[in-house]
Amino acid sequence: MIQRQQETLKDVIIKFAGDSGDGMQLTGQQFTNNTALLGIDIATFPDFPAEIRAPQGTIAGVSGFQLHFSSDQVFTPGDYCDVLVAMNAAALKTHLPTLKKGGKIIVDIDGFDSKNLRLANYPNEISPLTNGSLEGYQVIQIAITKLTRTCLQEIVELSVKERDRAKNMFTLGFIYWMYGRTLDSTIAFLKERFAKKPLILDSNIKVLQAGYNYGDTTETFTTQYHVEKAHLPKGMYRNVTGNQALAYGIIAASVQSGLPVFLGSYPITPASDILHELSKHKNFSVHTFQAEDEIAAISSAIGASYGGYLGMTTTSGPGVALKSEAIGLAVMLEIPLIIFDIQRGGPSTGLPTKTEQSDLLQAYYGRNGECPLPVVAAATPADCFAMVFEAIRIAIQHMTPVMFLSDGYIANGAAPWKFPNSKDLPKITVNFKKELDEGETKLMPYKRNEQLVRPWAVPGVKGLEHRIGGLEKQNITGNVSYDGENHQKMVKIRQAKVDNIAHLLPDQKMDAGEDSGDILVLGWGSTYGVIQSVVLALRAQNMHISHVHLRYIRPFPKNLGVILKNFKKVIVPEINNGQLIKIIRDQYLIDAKGYNKIMGIPISKSELFAFIEDEHRTLF
Amino acid sequence: MVETLNPPQSSVLTAKDFSSDQEIRWCPGCGDYSILAQVQKVLPTLGIPKEQVVVISGIGCSSRFPYYMDTYGMHSIHGRATAIASGLKATRPELSIWIVSGDGDSLSIGGNHTIHLLRRNFDVNFLIFNNQIYGLTKGQYSPTSEVNKITKSTPMGSIDHPFNPLALAMGADASFVARSMDRDPKHLQAMLTRAHKHKGTSFLEIYQNCNIFNDGAFEIFTEKNTKANETLFLEHGKPLLFGATNNKGIRLDGLKPVVIDLDKGSTWSVSDCCVHDEQDLSKAQILVRMFDSPTHEDHLPRPFGVFYDVLRPCYEDMLKQQIEQAIKDKGVGDLNKLLSGREVWQID
Ligand code: SF4
Numbered sequence: 001m002i003q004r005q006q007e008t009l010k011d012v013i014i015k016f017a018g019d020s021g022d023g024m025q026l027t028g029q030q031f032t033n034n035t036a037l038l039g040i041d042i043a044t045f046p047d048f049p050a051e052i053r054a055p056q057g058t059i060a061g062v063s064g065f066q067l068h069f070s071s072d073q074v075f076t077p078g079d080y081c082d083v084l085v086a087m088n089a090a091a092l093k094t095h096l097p098t099l100k101k102g103g104k105i106i107v108d109i110d111g112f113d114s115k116n117l118r119l120a121n122y123p124n125e126i127s128p129l130t131n132g133s134l135e136g137y138q139v140i141q142i143a144i145t146k147l148t149r150t151c152l153q154e155i156v157e158l159s160v161k162e163r164d165r166a167k168n169m170f171t172l173g174f175i176y177w178m179y180g181r182t183l184d185s186t187i188a189f190l191k192e193r194f195a196k197k198p199l200i201l202d203s204n205i206k207v208l209q210a211g212y213n214y215g216d217t218t219e220t221f222t223t224q225y226h227v228e229k230a231h232l233p234k235g236m237y238r239n240v241t242g243n244q245a246l247a248y249g250i251i252a253a254s255v256q257s258g259l260p261v262f263l264g265s266y267p268i269t270p271a272s273d274i275l276h277e278l279s280k281h282k283n284f285s286v287h288t289f290q291a292e293d294e295i296a297a298i299s300s301a302i303g304a305s306y307g308g309y310l311g312m313t314t315t316s317g318p319g320v321a322l323k324s325e326a327i328g329l330a331v332m333l334e335i336p337l338i339i340f341d342i343q344r345g346g347p348s349t350g351l352p353t354k355t356e357q358s359d360l361l362q363a364y365y366g367r368n369g370e371c372p373l374p375v376v377a378a379a380t381p382a383d384c385f386a387m388v389f390e391a392i393r394i395a396i397q398h399m400t401p402v403m404f405l406s407d408g409y410i411a412n413g414a415a416p417w418k419f420p421n422s423k424d425l426p427k428i429t430v431n432f433k434k435e436l437d438e439g440e441t442k443l444m445p446y447k448r449n450e451q452l453v454r455p456w457a458v459p460g461v462k463g464l465e466h467r468i469g470g471l472e473k474q475n476i477t478g479n480v481s482y483d484g485e486n487h488q489k490m491v492k493i494r495q496a497k498v499d500n501i502a503h504l505l506p507d508q509k510m511d512a513g514e515d516s517g518d519i520l521v522l523g524w525g526s527t528y529g530v531i532q533s534v535v536l537a538l539r540a541q542n543m544h545i546s547h548v549h550l551r552y553i554r555p556f557p558k559n560l561g562v563i564l565k566n567f568k569k570v571i572v573p574e575i576n577n578g579q580l581i582k583i584i585r586d587q588y589l590i591d592a593k594g595y596n597k598i599m600g601i602p603i604s605k606s607e608l609f610a611f612i613e614d615e616h617r618t619l620f
Numbered sequence: 621m622v623e624t625l626n627p628p629q630s631s632v633l634t635a636k637d638f639s640s641d642q643e644i645r646w647c648p649g650c651g652d653y654s655i656l657a658q659v660q661k662v663l664p665t666l667g668i669p670k671e672q673v674v675v676i677s678g679i680g681c682s683s684r685f686p687y688y689m690d691t692y693g694m695h696s697i698h699g700r701a702t703a704i705a706s707g708l709k710a711t712r713p714e715l716s717i718w719i720v721s722g723d724g725d726s727l728s729i730g731g732n733h734t735i736h737l738l739r740r741n742f743d744v745n746f747l748i749f750n751n752q753i754y755g756l757t758k759g760q761y762s763p764t765s766e767v768n769k770i771t772k773s774t775p776m777g778s779i780d781h782p783f784n785p786l787a788l789a790m791g792a793d794a795s796f797v798a799r800s801m802d803r804d805p806k807h808l809q810a811m812l813t814r815a816h817k818h819k820g821t822s823f824l825e826i827y828q829n830c831n832i833f834n835d836g837a838f839e840i841f842t843e844k845n846t847k848a849n850e851t852l853f854l855e856h857g858k859p860l861l862f863g864a865t866n867n868k869g870i871r872l873d874g875l876k877p878v879v880i881d882l883d884k885g886s887t888w889s890v891s892d893c894c895v896h897d898e899q900d901l902s903k904a905q906i907l908v909r910m911f912d913s914p915t916h917e918d919h920l921p922r923p924f925g926v927f928y929d930v931l932r933p934c935y936e937d938m939l940k941q942q943i944e945q946a947i948k949d950k951g952v953g954d955l956n957k958l959l960s961g962r963e964v965w966q967i968d
Contacts (some may be wrong), residue, residue: 039965185963229967238964255955262711282946284953287710287939292736296703299696299733303676303707306694307715311707329697419964422955459692459708459715462671467640467686469695470679477641480687545759 006180011070012032012227013078016171017095018087018111019056020049020063023168028065030172032414034185035069036239041230043529044414045077045602050269050352055323056089057111057119062094071228077413077530079604085145085171087111089120092128104138106174110145122576140221142214144170151210160199166207173211180224183208233418240417242410243270246340247277248419249388251284254310256389257396257428260285262304264297265314269352270408271342274314282569294322298339302326305335306571308432308458310392312338317346317359318549320403322364327401328367329470331494334446334454336395336402338388343407343525346601354600355409357525360579362407363403370491372498374398375554377405377529382417384410387551393428398501399453405553407575409526409602433457434466442466445478451504452497504576508557512536516566518619519612522592524550524580527573527603534608545617553580556587564588568619571595573603633664638673640690651802651828652681655749656688658805659718662690662812668716674708675718676701678725681756682749682828685720699730702737702746706935709742713936717744717817723764724754727783731763738792740935741820745812748825749802750785753834766913767808771833785825786908788926795820797904797928801827807853807924814926820934840914850914854907854925859893861922869893869948870910870920877906877920896925904928 016031018024025046036042045066050617054061068078082102086092088111101104109129128134129141148167152158171185176183187205194201215221240248254261263286265275279288287309291297298313307310315323320341330337345351346358359366363375376391378384384406395402418502433455436443443466446454457464466478474481475489511528512535528549535547548563550556563586564570572581573595581594595611597603638660646652663673673691677683679698686693688879692715696704726734726748737746753771754760760773762786768777789797796818800811808826817821827838840846852862852870860870861882871880872894880888897903904927912919 033963037963037965039967232967234968236960236966238961239811240961251953251958252955255953260711262707264707281953281958282943283950284955284958285943285947287943289707289710289939290708291703292732295700296706296733296736299700299703300707300710302696303704303709304711305707306704307708307712309711325697326700333694370822419959422959459674459712460671461671464670465691467689467693467695469686469693470697 004221005221006226008226008228010227011068012073012083013066013068013081014083014085014175015064015066015081015095015098016085017062017064017091018168019090020051020061021053021056021062022063022087022166023367024063024065024087027172028067028166029414030186030189031175032067033189033239034176034181034415035067035227036237037185038413039229039232039237040069040071040227041074041232041416042067042239043074043077044068045409046412047601048353057088057090058091059118059120061104062091064091064095069227071120071230073230073232073605075533076602076605079606080111082236083204087167087171089116089122089128093120093122099137100137101136104140105134106142108171109141109268110143112183119604124200142174144468147210147214148207152208155199155203157199158203163203166204169204169208170211170214173208173213174215177215177605178221178225180226182329183212191459211415226439232416235418237413237416237418240381240419241412242272242384242406243273243342243412244277244380244386245381245417246378246388246406246411247281249385250278250312250392251281251286252385252422253389253392253428254284254286255422256425256548257310257392257430258395259308259310259396259430260287262287262289262301262305262309262311263314264289264291264300264311264469266291266294266297266319268316268319270411271314271316271319271340273411274340274342289300294319295326296324298337301337302330302333302335304456305330305337306333306454310396311336312340314340314342316342316344316352318349320362321486324367325586327373328369328371328419330401331367331373332372332470332473333468334399334494335456336399338391338395338402338404340406342411343405345598353408355407355526355575355602356598356600357407357575357579359405360524360576361582362554363405364583371494372495372554373401373403373434374498374501374552375403375405376552377525377550378410379525379549379551381410381415383528383551385417385419389425392552393426394501395429396398396430397453398451399456402499405525407526431456434459434461436463444476446473447476448493451500452493502555502558505552505555506559508548508550508563510563511547511549513539514544515546515563516546517546518568518571519543519545519616520564520567521545521547521612522564522570522572522580522584523547523574527575530603530605530608531573533605534612537605537609538612545612545616550580561588564590569593569615571615573608575603633670635660635664638690638751639661640675640688645684647832649831650681651751652685652749654722654802654805655747655808655826655828657687658808658812662809662816666716666816668812672714673716673718674878675720675735676705677720678722678730679756680720680722680725680832681751682720683725686696694936699725699728700733702726702730702733706733706737706740706742706746706896709744710936710939713743713940714851719744719746721746721748722755723752723762724746727785727788728763731901735788735792737792738789738821738823741795741932742911743934743937745815745822746824747815748785748823749828750825751828751830751834752782752837753830755830755833759833762811765953772895784908784911786823787911789823790905790908790928791930794823795930795932796822796926797908798823799825799827799924800925801838801924802829802843803838804924811926814929818929820932841924850921852910852921852923854923854927855868856896856898856926859895861890872906878909879920880938886939898926901928901930950951
């Protein structure tokens with residue numbers, strides 16, 4: 001038995017990178033799960049090409065998965081890696097710039113043959129592994145492909161291709177060894193995934209163990225690393241991605257409202273996983289409908305809402321554009337509907353697999369006519385659950401379509417989630433109209449309550465027969481009306497109905513710092529982690545800086561205006577060309593300052609830190 | 621689930637019960653009036669409680685229809701009535717849903733949803749008022765207008781080839797395909813009844829005269845002096861006969877329909893005629909293709925009636941079955957189990 005040094009680390013950022021056919025996403029997810037189950041805090045950033053199988057071995061085909069894990073609280077997947085796993089030359093070339101100086105590189109040397117070097121554009125096919133260019137890094141070279149093949153040579157039924165496909169398990173096994181883990185969680189996963197393919201199952205487990213044993217028996221590896229449990233708030237945790245948490249939020253709201261879900265959806269990156277997840281839960285009476293296009297997806301959801309179901313549609317920016325007219329109809333009909341926009345880089349097809357806070361203005365304004373609707377946004381993967389629940393509550397209780405914004409980063413990113421118990425979730429009350437009001441001989445579909453909310457009268461109830469539609473209608477009776485004064489009144493009513501929701505929303509709380517000071521960093525959506533960690537770091541340097549993160553974007557919480565005016569400077573970092581900032585300037589007339597990054601990747605801690613420090617200097 | 625407060629009960633309803641208090645705003649003389657009257661006459665005979673009836677329309681002259689019906693109704697957006705009806709039927713299969721649409725609404729802007737509605741076979745009635753023109757936008761050619769049509773948008777004549785709506789429906793595997801016309805109330809009532817009785821999407825094309833922008837488009841099929849020779853009324857199990865005294869028939873020459881003369885002294889007799897079979901896919905494919913322009917010499921008569929009527933599983937039934945199956949297999953969903961998943965850890 002070789003004696004190994006055991007070293008305890010606080011914080012590790014590891015990136016798995018390889019060809020998009022190399023299974024790096026799965027490897028990353030498995031290691032993430034294994035890590036989270038130990039109570040270590042995590043944040044992940046999967047980054048993959050739009051093509052399912054981009055040309056093998058090329059830079060365009062590189063798929064990466066970054067995991068930040070720590071015994072401290074983690075807010076972001078991190079800027080620079082400590083460890084880079086590169087399954088081929090292109091992966092090394094792509095991700096070397098994000099590796100810390102002195103960091104570890106684990107490579108599959110079989111991915112550095114002359115063909116791979118050529119495809120990765122290394123001049124004269126000279127390997128970076130041999131020309132000294134990696135001096136200053138700790139390079140661990142393993143013949144992963146060869147070792148995988150050797151390990152499986154006795155399973156003659158497998159083709160070479162099938163054998164090679166298992167090489168990510170070798171990598172994973174080795175990393176498990178390096179961080180002193182057990183293989184149990186992955187073996188359990190493999191058993192479920194390949195239950196019907198015993199040969200593939202055996203080979204994957206065999207290779208996984210081989211990778212682990214390789215670390216254990218090779219004398220050159222002298223150290224195993226450990227990261228301890230994080231000090232998170234007490235409770236039961238699980239690992240969750242944004243899209244998963246979103247789907248769970250939908251089901252929870254369905255259970256708590258007693259309304260079955262109808263999801264009309266057309267597949268689109270990065271929203272499709274919500275459709276996949278929901279379609280697994282038909283035993284919650286979830287009706288999923290894969291429509292022929294984005295328009296049919298939302299239209300069918302409108303039909304379901306009209307029938308008294310919880311109608312909703314999931315999509316991304318291009319899909320929202322197609323749905324705009326139908327969203328306008330839902331605003332006119334004043335029926336509950338939730339539009340989930342999992343944003344991605346735009347315009348047009350843009351960057352389908354890259355993240356961007358691309359659609360706030362589209363969500364806010366992107367329809368014909370005066371067409372207000374509530375907009376909410378999730379800040380983190382786990383936050384999706386709570387905000388979905390809120391979106392659905394607002395839609396039902398205010399009879400309105402609601403736009404929910406997430407993005408690719410939140411959707412695919414994983415984080416520990418202190419999941420609730422159903423008995424702690426509020427009930428959502430639903431009031432279907434059941435009979436005519438006293439003195440009425442027919443239903444007044446646009447008669448409103450104090451909140452300006454009209455009744456939800458669904459087909460099937462005797463005596464409440466009525467017609468609704470997209471034409472302007474007379475207030476109260478709902479009859480078609482082209483009268484100018486009535487139109488002005490209805491436009492104002494629809495606006496007031498949405499504005500009034502603010503009175504029932506919780507006050508905006510400070511996400512960090514006091515409610516007045518020198519600098520307020522105002523964010524929304526997936527920039528939460530980076531803003532939080534930068535603000536905390538600057539506060540540690542005694543800067544008078546605070547963080548506010550908006551979950552309710554339309555209407556804004558009532559106290560937001562007061563908070564904004566209590567700071568000398570308001571900085572709005574966004575992964576777009578400045579969208580929230582336009583609305584803030586418009587509504588509060590303050591000279592907010594934007595920090596905008598539009599590169600399909602999150603804002604890094606170091607760049608935001610530097611930017612705010614510069615801005616801070618200008619104050620004095 | 622949404623509760624039905626009043627369980628279906630048969631009460632004696634009349635056409636009047638189905639007409640709303642709204643003033644009808646179609647042009648005087650528009651074919652839509654007749655269609656509305658026939659629908660209002662037929663509905664009380666079907667034994668459906670009024671509150672179970674929902675009329676959903678898109679945009680266009682015909683799509684004002686729901687406002688005139690005292691039932692549940694939605695006047696939606698252009699081309700999407702089919703998709704909205706799909707979502708409603710998927711969730712509320714007990715409702716009797718009538719989609720009212722026009723040639724522009726369902727074959728142009730909503731063409732995609734039309735074919736997908738048909739292939740999914742939701743149990744709804746799909747009425748397409750075909751007037752071969754855009755009426756509401758004041759007279760542009762439509763996807764069913766004949767080639768060379770001079771309209772506001774085609775001063776030199778339209779150059780696009782028109783749709784054959786029934787052939788399109790057959791192509792989308794519709795389970796019920798029929799044609800009627802505004803000017804034949806009895807026939808239209810019969811077709812509406814058949815559409816209702818069919819389980820699955822009932823595609824009913826109704827020739828409708830737009831007397832403002834396309835007057836007389838179907839004159840040759842509707843007017844007394846030409847109707848007998850230009851139309852062929854289909855009846856299940858009966859030979860294909862037409863003409864003033866049923867003195868002409870349709871014979872299949874291989875796969876080709878040809879007109880045969882049954883007058884005295886002719887070599888043909890009724891037994892040579894093709895016999896209509898609503899369940900025969902091949903025959904229906906031939907019949908829907910009897911679509912040549914009446915201006916052509918040697919043209920065939922235009923068939924009216926039920927071309928095709930077969931049973932095929934409906935989407936909403938299969939969806940409910942899957943949900944029931946899931947509940948049977950996994951039990952009614954347990955929220956706490958879902959939220960915790962399988963792998964959890966405790967922080968204390
Ligand atoms: S324009 Fe034509 S279709 Fe429209 S209402 Fe007038 S006559 Fe009828």
